[in-house]
Amino acid sequence: MGSTWRKAKVVLGLNLCVYVPRTMDEKDDDESPEVLRCGDGDDETLPLLLYNFSRHEIVGIVTEVGSDVTKFRVGDKAAVRCMVGGCDGCDDCKNGLESYCRDTIFTYGITVYSPLKYYGLDRPSLSVGVVGLGGLGHLAVKFLKAFGVKVTVISTSPRKEKEAREGLGADAFLVSRDSEQMKAAIGTMDGIIDTVSAVHPLQPLIDLLKNHGKLVMVGAPEKPLELQVFPLLVGRKLVGGSATGGMQETQEMIDFAAEHSITADTELIPMSYINTAIERLLKGDVKYRFVIDIANTMEA
Amino acid sequence: MGSTWRKAKVVLGLNLCVYVPRTMDEKDDDESPEVLRCGDGDDETLPLLLYNFSRHEIVGIVTEVGSDVTKFRVGDKAAVRCMVGGCDGCDDCKNGLESYCRDTIFTYGITVYSPLKYYGLDRPSLSVGVVGLGGLGHLAVKFLKAFGVKVTVISTSPRKEKEAREGLGADAFLVSRDSEQMKAAIGTMDGIIDTVSAVHPLQPLIDLLKNHGKLVMVGAPEKPLELQVFPLLVGRKLVGGSATGGMQETQEMIDFAAEHSITADTELIPMSYINTAIERLLKGDVKYRFVIDIANTMEA
Structure with a gap:
């Protein structure tokens, strides 16, 4: 199975939270409604790496879209929250609170x-x-x-x-x-x-x-x-x-943040800086979040 | 200072919570707007005794009313919650939440x-x-x-x-x-x-x-x-x-209880039974509350 996310320029960051369906990683590429994805299978090691590194989301530029994509075009900014495993069937998922379903990842x-x-x-x-x-x-x-x-x-x-x-x-x-x-x-x-x-x-x-x-x-x-x-x-x-929020509220949060010019204070680092970054994190030496510039510092 | 509550037939109980002003015990009898009162001064030992015995309220028949009384007539049932010391000035008192002001007594x-x-x-x-x-x-x-x-x-x-x-x-x-x-x-x-x-x-x-x-x-x-x-x-x-509630909500509770025929299950006891009652309380042997028939078993 191909890993379409590798075709996207991907940057780890906080401020963009536009969603793609959580169910993507269960489908073939041709059926994927959006091009960005968060995988948790064997073939998709980068998201797993990022997940293991820190609670995160992936932000990037869409470089390819599937035939069913309606929300994004090539060139759009998009963010994948690695929210995998929501059941889509429980009350929380139905009420836009899928972050309270199993297997979610916290964001800030x-x-x-x-x-x-x-x-x-x-x-x-x-x-x-x-x-x-x-x-x-x-x-x-x-x-x-x-x-x-x-x-x-x-x-x-x-x-x-x-x-x-x-x-x-x-x-x-x-x-x-x-x-x-x-x-x-x-x-x-x-x-x-x-x-x-x-x-x-x-x-x-x-x-x-x-x-x-x-x-x-x-x-x-x-x-x-x-x-x-x-x-x-x-x-x-x-x-x-409280732990994170659902897609609907996260979109609301992003819209509110955009309207009020709220951004997270971050420090952009290359992939090679990760070990130092972790050491600095443990000492609380960061204002206030590291962002890894994957697109420019790591080859897939 | 006279103790008008002694003129009322008083029974300790749960189910009636019609209020008289908390500020009564700060006024002379002639100025008291209601006849039932809850005292905490030296001259008013019975309420103190009752308070010390258990969290309670006093229920009785109004036997006398002052000239400013508008809510009660002689013969009415009324309950005094011994809510003394509300300041009447803080946000809680103004919002009918005077039970969160100081010196309150819990009721059930x-x-x-x-x-x-x-x-x-x-x-x-x-x-x-x-x-x-x-x-x-x-x-x-x-x-x-x-x-x-x-x-x-x-x-x-x-x-x-x-x-x-x-x-x-x-x-x-x-x-x-x-x-x-x-x-x-x-x-x-x-x-x-x-x-x-x-x-x-x-x-x-x-x-x-x-x-x-x-x-x-x-x-x-x-x-x-x-x-x-x-x-x-x-x-x-x-x-x-959460601890008890204000006068307004307690009145609402009483109205709701009356409408739905909700009463507390109680066991009526004479004043002389208090020590036994306490022993039984400690063993959890009561369904579900003792009520002391003060009017018929104790002289003021």
Whole structure:
């Protein structure tokens, strides 16, 4: 089976999320409705490589289209989210929430946009905190500012204050290790989006919420966290999760991002730089995402 | 200062929640807009005693009304929720959510009704679990059935199945210690209301939820519970809390209960039985709530 994606100029990136059907990799090329594809079979090692390298999507220029293609022409920009294995039959798939079906891959823009919409944290009068200023966090700040929300970045590192305020336009900054600062902010936030994947205490964040406030987790600590129930009761607060979003909402997110000139801050690297990039990722030394220029630095 | 509540025939109970203003106990009797009152001062020891005995409300027949009383006449049934100390000024008080202001007392009917409404678990097409079949749980089943929801009672004790199904009309029953039963029910529920105050694992309950499901805590375990974040993410699930409700919603709850003939199952006891009742409560030996007949068994 041919691998049509190899004919496309492909760049790993964040900002374009125009979809091709998830079912493509189950069909012959001639029947493929779109030319870009995300494979998970033996013949399609590049997407697998990319998937294994980092949660990602592939962005490129369409260089060839099949006879059934209606959404794309040669020369269009398109993105493949490697969303394979959606069943198309369950309630989630039918409701455009196929990302909650099995075998999905997380992406960044939609991973913060979707929960802000779902949990109602997208209204101008609100005050919302963003925990962690990384790939997810910096996009959360940008979307929240575009919604007109008052944004407070919450970080362990005081060194990030300048970047948060001046670089991203955050309205306030809290050092989570500064108990005085945290105490002064108790009960001030309508919601918090927590992007941190390291194990960390939830209660100081729950304390920052007003009554009826929502702590939304998008980072996934490996070990269970401690949850005190009583503070949830007396403040009618909640701790919720969210993971990426469906095709429909991702298209909405992209349209919103285009309208408000929201882009991810990225650093373009050649394929040969991957090992160094991984080392830098582990040290948190990236603002805020690496993009691999595959088309110009790797031959299929 | 006189204690007008002593003039009312007072019975501790659950089912009537018609309110008198919280601010009454700050006024002279002559200025009191209603005759029933809940005091927390030195002169008003009975409400304090009742409060200390159990979370409660006082229900009685109005025997006297002040000149400003507009809602009650002598002979009316009325209930005082001992909701003292609401500030009347914060957003919650202004929005009829004064129960989230300081110094409130939990009650049972509204404690299950309010979260079912707030978290959207009151729609006929839904499937909702109720954990724990006690004072809160049995009312949750009754309200859910009145909403038209499919109800599954989840209990550690298989002995409660008959009562759950035949006594309360539950559609299904799960023994939480039976791993086969629990496994078979994974991903089947839109929501769960958890009334258990003992420390217990949350993950088996979260597993029972469908994607986008909601686990609502109304019991308050003393120690923190373990919360696994990843399952919340991949299923966009949430763990929320709720505590009682405001006056407006409690009136709505009472009206709904009256319309659907929902009453709490109670056992009427004389004041002299209190110590035995407490012993029985500790053993879980009550269906489902003790009511103290103060008017006939205790002199003020």
